Amino acid sequence: MxxxxxxxxxxxxxxxxxxxxxxxxxxxxxxxxxxxxxxxxxxxxxxxxxxxxxxxxxxxxxxxxxxxxxxxxxxxxxxxxxxxxxxxxxxxxxxxxxxxxxxxxxxxxxxxxxxxxxxxxxxxxxxxxxxxxxxxxxxxxxxxxxxxxxxxxxxxxxxxxxxxxxxxxxxxxxxxxxxxxxxxxxxxxxxxxxxxxxxxxxxxxxxxxxxxxxxxxxxxxxxxxxxxxxxxxxxxxxxxxxxxxxxxxxxxxxxxxxxxxxxxxxxxxxxxxxxxxxxxxxxLRDLPDVSGYAVFGFAISVVIVLIVSSKTRRYVRLTSPGAGQTLFMIFGLVGVLGALFMGFWIWSQEVPRMTQFSVSVLAVGLACAMLFTRKRMPNLAGLGWIVLCFGAIIALTYPAIQGLQSNAFTSNLLGEISYRAGNLRFPLFSATLVVVMLTRPQGLLGHHEFSWDWVKKLFGLPHKSKELAG
Amino acid sequence: MTDRGASIKFGLAALAVFVLMAWVFGWFPPMWEWLKTRNWGLLDQQIINGVQLGSIYALIALGYTMVYGVLRLINFAHGEVYMVGAFIAYYIAEVWFEKNSINIWLLLTMMIFGSMIVCAALGVTIERIAYRPLRNAPRISILITAIGVSLFLQQSLLLVFRVSPPPSITEQVNPFDRIKVDWPLFGELTFAGGQLAMFGMSIVLMIVLWWFVTRTKTGRAMRAVSHDFSTAALMGIDVNKVVTITFIIGSALAGAAAMMNATALGTPLKTDYGLLPGVKAFVAAVLGGIGNIPGAVLGGFLMGVAELMVVWAGYDMYRDAVAFVILIFVLLFKPTGLLGSTAVEKA
Known part of the structure; x- marks a missing residue:
C-alpha cells in the first residue's frame, strides 16, 4: 500500500x-x-x-x-x-x-x-x-x-x-x-x-x-x-x-x-x-424464584454432564479427529445447555419427585448422546459409559434425595424455602469459569485473535488462516 | 539475576541511607517519644498470642506449600476448604450441643475429626474434578480453575446462609476458657486455655506430619514427586496416589486449624471467613519458601507474631497489611523465600 x-x-x-x-x-x-x-x-x-x-x-x-x-x-x-x-x-x-x-x-x-x-x-x-x-x-x-x-x-x-x-x-x-x-x-x-x-x-x-x-x-x-x-x-x-x-x-x-x-x-x-x-x-439477576429442589436437580445435572463428558471425551477424540469437530462441538454445547435448562425446569415443577428425576436424567442422557454421537454410529464403548453413569447415578441419588427429604434440616433447606434465582448467579458464574477452563484450558481464543474464519470454515467458504505472532 | 552479594550490599546501603536520612530529618527524638509511649508490659503477652495465631497460619500454610511442592499449583481454594472446616465444626456443635447430654470432650473430638474428614474429602474432590483434568494444561488455567472453585464454595455457602443463618454458640461450647494458666516465672503472663490447647494440638499435628514426610515410605514418595514429578513417575511411584494423599493431608490440616480457630478464638462465621486467613497463610508459605515444609511453619509463626506486634504498636488498622509488607521486603532480598531453594524457577 x-x-x-x-x-x-x-x-x-x-x-x-x-x-x-x-x-x-x-x-x-x-x-x-x-x-x-x-x-x-x-x-x-x-x-x-x-x-x-x-x-x-x-x-x-x-x-x-x-x-x-x-x-x-x-x-x-x-x-x-x-x-x-x-x-x-x-x-x-x-x-x-x-x-x-x-x-x-x-x-x-x-x-x-x-x-x-x-x-x-x-x-x-x-x-x-x-x-x-x-x-x-x-x-x-x-x-x-x-x-x-x-x-x-x-x-x-x-x-x-x-x-x-x-x-x-x-x-x-x-x-x-x-x-x-x-x-x-x-x-x-x-x-x-x-x-x-x-x-x-x-x-x-x-x-x-x-x-x-x-x-x-x-x-x-x-x-x-x-x-x-x-x-x-x-x-x-x-x-x-x-x-x-x-x-x-x-x-x-x-x-x-x-x-x-x-x-x-x-x-x-x-x-x-x-x-x-x-x-x-x-x-441472570432477574430470573424468577425457584425451589431448592430445582437447584439440587441442576447441580446433579451439572455433575452428570461433567462425569459423562470426562469419561467419553477420549472416545470422541478417537472416533472423530479433524474435520467436523467444530460443528460437533456446537451441537454438543447446545445440547448440554438445553439439558441443563430442561433439568432445571423440570425440577422446579410440582410433579411427583421420581417422575421429575427420571425425566431430567433422561433429558441429560439425550443431550449427552447428542454430544458424543457423530453423524455416523455412536461408538459402542462411549455409549456403554453413558448408560453406566446414568445407572449408577439413578441408583445412588434417589435414596439420597429421599434421605434429604426425611431430614428436617435439609428438607427445610431444599424444599420449603425458594431461592431467588438471581442469588444463584455467582455459583453459576463460578461453575462456568471452572467448566470453561476444563474444556478449553487455553482460553476461548488461545493466543489467536478473533476472526470470522471459523464461521467460513463451518460453511465451507474460502478462508485464510491468519495468526498473530505467538 | 544479580548475585546475593550485590543484593546484600544494596540492602545495607539502603539501610545506611535510611538511617542517615532519619538522623538528618530529626526523626530520632519523635521515634524515642513514640517508643516510650508503647505499652511494654503487654509485649510479651502479645508475642505469646502471636505465636498461637501463627500456629493456625502455619497449619493452613502447610496445605498450600505441600500442594505447591507436588503440583506447582497455587491452590486458591484452600482458604475455602478452611472455611468449610469451620462451618462443619459449627454445625456439629450446633446439632450435638443442643442435646446437652454429650460429654464436652467427646463433642470436641467429634468436631475436630468431623471437620478434618470433611475437609479431606472436599480437597480430594476438588483435585479430582477441577485439577486433575488440567494436569498438563498451562498453569494459569489451573489457577483460574482454583479461583473458580473458591468462588463457587464461597457463594454456595452464602446461599445456604440465606436459608439458615450461621450459628454462633462458641462461648457455650468452648470449655477451655474456664481454664486459665498463669506462668509465675514471667509474672503476669497468662494463657487462655483454649489458645494453649490450640497451640499444643497444632504442634502435635506438625510433628506427626514431619514424621510422616521423613520417616514413611509414602512420605518419601511425596518428597520424590515434589523433587521431580516426571522422573518420580518413571521410577514407579504412583503419582496420582501421592497427589491424592497430599490433598488429604493438606485439607485435613486446614480443617483442624479451622475447628481450633472457631472454638478457641470464636471468630464469627462469614462467607469471607477463609479469604484473609487463606491469603495470609499463603503469604506465610511463600515467605518461608514455597514448597518447603519447615519454611511454611516458620513463615506462619512469623506472620502471626508480626501481625500481633503491629496490633501491640497501636496500628490496628494495618494488621492485615503487615503480612504483605514483610513479604515484599523479604522477597526483594531473597527472591525464593527464607528457606527456599536457590534454583532459578522457569516461569
Whole structure:
C-alpha cells in the first residue's frame, strides 16, 4: 500500500469510530433503559480492564494478579482531585472528565512503576503473590484513611456541591475501550511490541538477542496500570460513589479470569471475555424464584454432564479427529445447555419427585448422546459409559434425595424455602469459569485473535488462516 | 539475576541511607517519644498470642506449600476448604450441643475429626474434578480453575446462609476458657486455655506430619514427586496416589486449624471467613519458601507474631497489611523465600 492509501484508511477508520460514538451517544443510548445502558457501560469498562491486564499478563507474560489495585488508585486519585478542584459550571463536564482520566492514568502508572520494579527480580508465582500483596496493601491503606472515606466509601462530588458527580457519558466508555484496544493492537503490529512477546516466550533468549528486558517489563506494567487507572477514573465519575468493595481481591481475580478465559495474549479475546463475563451474571439477576429442589436437580445435572463428558471425551477424540469437530462441538454445547435448562425446569415443577428425576436424567442422557454421537454410529464403548453413569447415578441419588427429604434440616433447606434465582448467579458464574477452563484450558481464543474464519470454515467458504505472532 | 552479594550490599546501603536520612530529618527524638509511649508490659503477652495465631497460619500454610511442592499449583481454594472446616465444626456443635447430654470432650473430638474428614474429602474432590483434568494444561488455567472453585464454595455457602443463618454458640461450647494458666516465672503472663490447647494440638499435628514426610515410605514418595514429578513417575511411584494423599493431608490440616480457630478464638462465621486467613497463610508459605515444609511453619509463626506486634504498636488498622509488607521486603532480598531453594524457577 502506498503511504497515501494508508493515511486514507487511517482517516476513514477514525471517522468511522467518531460516527459510531456519535450514533451510540445520540441514538442508541437514549433508546435503551437505564439498566441496559449501565450493563453496556460497565461491560465496556471491564473490557478495557481485561485488555489492560492482558498487556501485562498475556502479552508480556508477567504474572500479575492484583490489577484491581491500579483500577482503585485511578478511581480514588481522580475522585479526590474532583472533590477538591472541580467547580460545577466552570468547565465542560466531559473536558474535566478527560483531565481526570489523565490524572488517574498518571497516578496508576506511577503505582505500576513501583510494582514493575520487583518484576525485575521475581518471576512466576513469586511475582504473582507480590502483586496480590500490593493490591491488598493499597486497599488496607485506603481503608485506614478517614479522608478517603475509609470503609464507608467516598462520594465523588464537586467542590461547590454535595451531589454525587455523575458526568461520564456513554461515548466515553466506548472511546476508552477502543483507545486501549487500538494502542495494544498497534503495539503488537509494530516493532515496539515484539520485545514484549519475546520476553513472554523466553526471557533469557530475549536478553541474549539484545532486548532490554528490564525496560520492557516495566513498560508493560506502567502501560497496563495506566489503562486501568483510566478505567478507574471513568468509573468513579460514573458511579459518583466508590467503596472498597468494588476493588477487592475478587475483582482482581475476576479481571484475571476474563483475560485467561478470553485466551492469554489475545486482545480481542480479552475484550470479548471482559464484556460478556460481566453480562453473564448480571443477566441472570432477574430470573424468577425457584425451589431448592430445582437447584439440587441442576447441580446433579451439572455433575452428570461433567462425569459423562470426562469419561467419553477420549472416545470422541478417537472416533472423530479433524474435520467436523467444530460443528460437533456446537451441537454438543447446545445440547448440554438445553439439558441443563430442561433439568432445571423440570425440577422446579410440582410433579411427583421420581417422575421429575427420571425425566431430567433422561433429558441429560439425550443431550449427552447428542454430544458424543457423530453423524455416523455412536461408538459402542462411549455409549456403554453413558448408560453406566446414568445407572449408577439413578441408583445412588434417589435414596439420597429421599434421605434429604426425611431430614428436617435439609428438607427445610431444599424444599420449603425458594431461592431467588438471581442469588444463584455467582455459583453459576463460578461453575462456568471452572467448566470453561476444563474444556478449553487455553482460553476461548488461545493466543489467536478473533476472526470470522471459523464461521467460513463451518460453511465451507474460502478462508485464510491468519495468526498473530505467538 | 544479580548475585546475593550485590543484593546484600544494596540492602545495607539502603539501610545506611535510611538511617542517615532519619538522623538528618530529626526523626530520632519523635521515634524515642513514640517508643516510650508503647505499652511494654503487654509485649510479651502479645508475642505469646502471636505465636498461637501463627500456629493456625502455619497449619493452613502447610496445605498450600505441600500442594505447591507436588503440583506447582497455587491452590486458591484452600482458604475455602478452611472455611468449610469451620462451618462443619459449627454445625456439629450446633446439632450435638443442643442435646446437652454429650460429654464436652467427646463433642470436641467429634468436631475436630468431623471437620478434618470433611475437609479431606472436599480437597480430594476438588483435585479430582477441577485439577486433575488440567494436569498438563498451562498453569494459569489451573489457577483460574482454583479461583473458580473458591468462588463457587464461597457463594454456595452464602446461599445456604440465606436459608439458615450461621450459628454462633462458641462461648457455650468452648470449655477451655474456664481454664486459665498463669506462668509465675514471667509474672503476669497468662494463657487462655483454649489458645494453649490450640497451640499444643497444632504442634502435635506438625510433628506427626514431619514424621510422616521423613520417616514413611509414602512420605518419601511425596518428597520424590515434589523433587521431580516426571522422573518420580518413571521410577514407579504412583503419582496420582501421592497427589491424592497430599490433598488429604493438606485439607485435613486446614480443617483442624479451622475447628481450633472457631472454638478457641470464636471468630464469627462469614462467607469471607477463609479469604484473609487463606491469603495470609499463603503469604506465610511463600515467605518461608514455597514448597518447603519447615519454611511454611516458620513463615506462619512469623506472620502471626508480626501481625500481633503491629496490633501491640497501636496500628490496628494495618494488621492485615503487615503480612504483605514483610513479604515484599523479604522477597526483594531473597527472591525464593527464607528457606527456599536457590534454583532459578522457569516461569
Amino acid at each position: 502506498t503511504t497515501a492509501r494508508i493515511w486514507l484508511v487511517r482517516l476513514l477508520s477514525l471517522g468511522a469510530v467518531i460516527l459510531f460514538l456519535w450514533l451510540l451517544q445520540t441514538k442508541i443510548s437514549p433508546a435503551l433503559g437505564f439498566l441496559d445502558n449501565r450493563l453496556i457501560q460497565i461491560g465496556l469498562l471491564y473490557a478495557t480492564l481485561a485488555v489492560s491486564l492482558n498487556l501485562i499478563n498475556g502479552i508480556t507474560g508477567q504474572f500479575s494478579i492484583g490489577h484491581a489495585a491500579f483500577y482503585q488508585i485511578g478511581a480514588y486519585t481522580s475522585a479526590i482531585v474532583s472533590i477538591h478542584y472541580y467547580r460545577t459550571g466552570t468547565i465542560e463536564p466531559w473536558v474535566w472528565l478527560l483531565l481526570m482520566i489523565i490524572v488517574g492514568a498518571v497516578a496508576a502508572a506511577m503505582a505500576g512503576f513501583v510494582v514493575g520494579l520487583p518484576s525485575l527480580r521475581l518471576r512466576g508465582d513469586y511475582l504473582a503473590v507480590v502483586t496480590l500483596g500490593f493490591g491488598e496493601i493499597v486497599r488496607i491503606i485506603i481503608q485506614a484513611q478517614e479522608s478517603l472515606g475509609g470503609s464507608y466509601g467516598l462520594t465523588v462530588s464537586a467542590s461547590n456541591s454535595d451531589a454525587p458527580l455523575k458526568i461520564a457519558p456513554m461515548w466515553m466508555f466506548a472511546a476508552l475501550a477502543i483507545f486501549v484496544i487500538a494502542v495494544c493492537r498497534n503495539l503488537l503490529k509494530t516493532a515496539h511490541g515484539l520485545p514484549f512477546l519475546a520476553v513472554r516466550e523466553d526471557e533469557l533468549a530475549a536478553s541474549a538477542m539484545g532486548v532490554n528486558t528490564t525496560l520492557t517489563k516495566v513498560t508493560a506494567f506502567v502501560l497496563g496500570a495506566a489503562f486501568a487507572g483510566m478505567a478507574g477514573a471513568l468509573f468513579s465519575h460514573y458511579e459518583g460513589f466508590i467503596t472498597l468493595k468494588q476493588f477487592d481481591m475478587n475483582q482482581s481475580f475476576l479481571i484475571l479470569a476474563m483475560v485467561v478465559i478470553g485466551g492469554t495474549g489475545s486482545i480481542t479475546g480479552a475484550a470479548l471475555a471482559g464484556f460478556f463475563l460481566y453480562l453473564l451474571p448480571e443477566s
